[in-house]
Amino acid sequence: MVDRHMSLKELADEVGISNVNLSKIKNNRVAAIRFTTLAGICEALECQPGDILKYESKQPA
Numbered sequence: 001m002v003d004r005h006m007s008l009k010e011l012a013d014e015v016g017i018s019n020v021n022l023s024k025i026k027n028n029r030v031a032a033i034r035f036t037t038l039a040g041i042c043e044a045l046e047c048q049p050g051d052i053l054k055y056e057s058k059q060p061a
Helices: 008-015 019-026 035-045
Strands: none
């Protein structure tokens, strides 16, 4: 978002989701995300899912 000079509200409006839901996604407070939402975010930010997602194992190290 910073690289694209886009606010949370602008991105939420472009993707078609609420500001609150996008904030929850951004702050890792969701257990799941719809592929259509992920695709919309990637399209708006001109990126790939791997650019914004990171897998974290819940298994103890």
